Structures are given as structure tokens and as C-alpha cells.
Amino acid sequence: MLAFGMMQVAQGVVAFDLTGKNSAVGFVFLGQGISMLVLSPVGGALSDRISKKRLLTGAQFAIGSVFALIAVAIVMGWITIYLLAGATLILGVMYAVMGPTRQAWVGDLLEGPALAHGVALQQLMMNATRIVGPLLAGALIAANSIGTAGAYFTMAALFGGVVLILAMMEPSPPRPRAQASSVRADLTEGFEYIWHTPDIRLLALVFVGIVLSGFSYQTLMPGYLENALDHPASHLGLLFGSVAVGGILVTLVLAARQPSNPPLLMLGFGAALAGSLAVLAMAPSFLLALGAGAMVGVCSSGFQMLNNVTLMERSDPLYFGRVMAVSMMAFGVNSIVAYPVGIVADQVGERATLLGLAVLCMAVVAVGLLALRGIITTEPAHPHATEAVPLARGSSENR
Secondary structure (H helix, E strand, O other), X not given: XXXXXXXXXXXXXXXXXXXXXXXXXXXXXXXXXXXXXXXXXXXXXXXXXXXXXXXXXXXXXXXXXXXXXXXXXXXXXXXXXXXXXXXXXXXXXXXXXXXXXXXXHHHHHOXXXXXXXXXXXXXXXXXXXXXXXXXXXHHHHHOOOOHHHHHHHHHHHXXXXXXXXXXXXXXXXXXXXXXXXXHHHHHXXXXXXXXXXXXXXXXXXXXXXXXXXXXXXXXXXXHHHHHHOOOOHHHHHHHHHHHHHHHHHHHHHHHHOOOOOHHHHHHHHHHHHHHHHHHHHHOOOHHHHHHHHHHHHHHXXXXXXXXXXXXXXXXXXXXXXXXXXXXXXXXXXXXXXXXXXXXXXHHHOHHHHHHHHHHXXXXXXXXXXXXXXXXXXXXXXXXXXXXXXXXXXXXXXXX
């Protein structure tokens, strides 16, 4: 996650420097989004079938290799916007495997109250590296002798260390299954489970809506700094760092004090996220933008953590990988939407586009409040408490 935190800055700076357009930043994320959208369900199905350690090792070795190749291309002067976009396509393929597998492994290891703490610890790790990563990338890029190439070489080295650490971990066995089945059959079964389980379906749809509207601001930030605030794009690390600080604070609070009604609080964070984006859009100075960014971090991290915990509490462990793949699909669609969002920003400006995203986010929260009324007033079934037995596809019990 430290390397991914660095990538948010390095990739945006390279894309914006090559073209000077917000749409170019969005275009680079397009391939990553397509692959994550299409392949995240496959990654989730694989994580429910075979060794999670094996999947993570292979995917993360490939990601480190791609970072190294981008660094070489920058040094040799071969880098183009299309090469950068192609590299992110490969990164998206690997992340489609890594993302749901890593989250599902936490669900395998922990249950009950420990599950919420485990998700909080993972969220805390993500937010901490979102501070250090952008700041480290910004410092490396600002150094003329290192630049973006040095940042990418550092990211590749970090993934090399990750692969070595994974090699020292105990193997993770595949989850026992009642009968042999194909990946395609597992995918069908997983989608049927999500669609025919109202709690899971509604939580997933609300998550997708909030991610598409409330998380798309990141594409606009390089142009927002240069065009709206008259700051260089290299200051992106400071802005993303303030977002991460807010995320860390809310994660610590939520981990220390278990909320009594996570779904309701989740929607509250979604509404506050919309308000924070509106404040960010109207911020007259870089200092105030940092404060608004911290509030965006508080709200986005609080929403994401509570959604993940609620999903896993109400999901059958047999489907952890496939359920968590839905969140990866949401971020895949978010990366695809980044391209048209960038085009809109080039036409109407970054501030107006941020305000539009804020309005859309608030609309999603309003619809979600109506749709999730049943979930807000009921307790989860706690599937961890009983031994889950796979159901035959097509049976009435599976509905």
C-alpha cells in the first residue's frame, strides 16, 4: 500500500506532465478500471478456490515488475501516455486478483469483534501509507537527480520486499468445497448469492454509488492544484497526505469505539463526504484545501470501513472473496469514470466538476437511506457463528 500511495502521485504527475490535461490523467486510469471491473469477480472466485498466499505472491511479483519497467521507460525517454495507460491495464489485472484475495484472507483469519478490529487495522495501514506514500513520492519527484523514474524504482523495490515477506508466511489452504466446480460456475453462484441476499445486494449497490460519485475527485487534483489554486502538481503529495491524516483519525476512533448502528453511521459519513467535496471545490487557498482534504479523508475512510465490516458481518464465509470483489469492481468502474470526469473538468473547470460530484454523492446517500431502512433497523445474522454449508445451485434454499 505504500507503493500504491506513491503511485497516486507519480502516475498523475507523469500523465499531467506529458499532456497538461485532466483527461490524460483519467485516460491513464481507464485501462486499470476496465481490467478491475471485468476481472475482480474472477479474482474473488479464485481466492475462494485456491491458496491465497500463492495468488498474492504471483500478483504482487507482477506489479513490482511493471513498476520497474515504467521506471526504465522514463529513464530511456520511451514513456508515452499510451505506454503508461497500457501499464496500468496490467496493474489493474493484478490488482483484480490481489484486492479481493487480501480482504478475504482477513475474513478467514478473524471473526466476531476481532473481524471489525482486523478491518480497522487494514484501513489504518492503508491510510498511514497514504500519508507516507504521497509525501515520499513528492520528495523523490522534487529531487532533480531522482525524479519520477526514481519514484517508480522505489515502488518496484517495495514490492520485491513484499514478495520476500509472503514467502516466509504459512501457506493458506483453499476453502473446502462440497463438490468440484469450475471458476465460471463459482462466479455464477457468487453473483446469485449477492443478488438474492438483500442486505448484501443493497450494501454493494450503495458502495458502488458512493465510490463513483464521492471518490472520483482524485482524478481532478493535479489540475485542481495548478489551475484552481496556482500550485504545482508536485504538491499533490501534501494534499493526499491531508486526506490520509483524516482517514487515520477516523479509523482509530471507530476501532476504539464500536458504533451501535454501523449502516446508519456509514450513510452519515457518505453525506458528510458530499459536503466535504463541496467545501474543497470552494476552497480559496491551498491551506484551506488541505483542511477540506482532511475532512474528505475522514468521511471516505469512515464510509469504506463501515461498509466493509457490515458486508463481511452479513456474508457467508464461503463467499467472502466474491463479495469483496464487488468493492474492487466499484473501484474499477471509478477508474473508468475518471476519463469522462477529466473531460468534463477540462471543459467546465475543476471547481464546477467537484461541486457536481458532491451533488451526485448526496443523491446516492438519499436513495441509500431509503433502500437500507431494513438493514439499519436489524442486526446481522452473524454467519460466522455457524458452520456454513455450500448450497446446491438452483435450489430453493439458495434463494
